[in-house]
Amino acid sequence: MIDVFDIERFATHDGPGIRSVVFMKGCPLHCPWCSNPESQSLKPILMHDSRKCVQCRKCMSLCPANAITFDPHFSANQTKCNHCGICIDACMHDALHLAGRKMSNTEIIHEIEKDDDYYRESCGGITISGGEPFLQQKALLSLLKALKKKSYHTAVETTGFCDSTVFENALSLIDLLLFDLKTLNRSKYASIGADIDVILHNLQIALHHADTEVILRTPVIPGFNDDAESLLDILDFGNQIHVHTMHFLPYHIMGKGKYEQMGRSYAMPEQSIDSASLNQYIPKAEALGIHLIIGG
Ligand code: SF4
Ligand code: SF4
DSSP, rough: OOOEEEEEEEEOOOSSEEEEEEOOOOOOOOOOOOGGOOOOSSHHHHHEOOOTTTOOOHHHHHOTOOOOOEEESSEEOOOTOOOHHHHHHHHTTTTTTEEEEOOOHHHHHHHHHGGGHHHHHHEEEEEEESSSSGGGGHHHHHHHHHHHHHHOOOEEEEOOOOOOOHHHHHHGGGGEEEOOOSSSSSHHHTTOOOOHHHHHHOOOOOOOTTTTTEEEEEEEEEEOSSSSHHHHHHHHHHHHHTTEEEEEOOOTTTTTHHHHHHHHOOOOOOOOOOGGTTHHHHHHHHTOOOOEEEEO
């Protein structure tokens, strides 16, 4: 079984053609800008939409784990919550949902094969994202094998921070690797819980695997790597390792509402980076022979 928090249909930015994206739960990193904060924990997370809630407190009175309080506003203790779903069923206003559920390969394939015609006509396929998909390494390998049995084009989005042996074994099942390179700075990677040596080692493994295409992706984050020196260094690095395509993904605040739904504070600036401001890097990348796409 796989811990999944979403399956997005008709995605067009996570690999070629029209795709379904399977979002797996769990991540070893803790990036404060994460636009899917509900992915970080392997466990399901109770999400509460305050815009829909009428404060009737029915959820609180029915919760068998005493996980819900009003103080005076709704608050859920995610540690106490046993994910029984009683509060969700009880809420007449659809204000609650659990982010995360266990799915079998069969259930996932049943969902994604609804769009087989679209994948075929657009040369699309299936992308597995997260979280960090390699955190559930056995489940990931099993799903990739099941997808390949059905001849789907497979893409995996990864931080690269994972067990190198498992990573190498998975490559024969992956057509496209969307490999995150957030920075070349060791201490910045350490500040979000990752070891740059592991990431660069895995990147080298991927680049030596002839049958897997590698696209380097850099989320451009205010105060972390959005200065010209950092971004030019990353382009130079891409050139040194002979990567043909790179993506700069401008920071956006679309995930902010999820932090609120989880009862977490949002620690990042409240303004997205204007993607047009990154266009200046396209000719610099072209001069290095790199096809740079802003926004992926
Ligand atoms: S049951 Fe729903 S509407 Fe009522 S307090 Fe709970 S979340 Fe809000
Ligand atoms: S899912 Fe169950 S345990 Fe968790 S808050 Fe709702 S009623 Fe309580």
